[in-house]
């Protein structure tokens with residue numbers, strides 16, 4: 297499973313990249329808005345300097361022509377830019393056009409399996425089902441991942457399932473068990489991935505016991 301970080305924050309990206317296991321980055325307009333004062337294109341350029349894997353940059357137009365126009369300067373920022381488009385009819389049309397030119401596309405705000413089927417047919421590189429937001433309204437976000445996995449397997453679609461709106465390590469475990477290709481994860485969840493109290497107490501005990509061995513015996 298590939299792990300992307302879901303943030304526009306450079307410090308978080310640097311810390312996650314330093315672990316050596318970060319595969320990419322996703323941003324969205326809300327995440328960029330949190331970065332007070334950051335110029336969107338400059339921020340993307342900075343992110344692409346840190347991370348060589350895919351970096352999703354989202355458009356805000358709601359018509360195909362506007363989306364394609366916004367995508368132009370974005371794809372020129374770096375070769376690892378992936379264009380993120382909303383899963384609406386205009387987004388599907390723009391996806392088709394960009395995919396035909398070899399531009400990588402991430403179709404976002406996917407909430408039902410048929411949206412995932414359509415974007416795969418339109419040549420999307422990634423589909424982003426939003427698990428947490430379905431859970432928020434009392435629906436089973438993980439069931440959506442399961443449905444998309446089955447549909448894509450049935451027909452051999454190459455579009456990668458990018459599990460998004462992940463809120464906890466449990467979301468990540470379930471998405472990995474189902475076989476999501478990628479998960480985009482907030483920094484707090486990346487930190488929690490390596491945490492276990494038994495690891496900490498076990499290490500403490502090992503070090504204490506090691507200290508009891510006389511120096512000449514080590």
Ligand code: G3P
Pocket residue numbers: 302322324424426428429460461462480
């Ligand atoms: O990548 C999409 C993701 O950022 C949405 O997460 O927590 O705002 O639902 P959330």
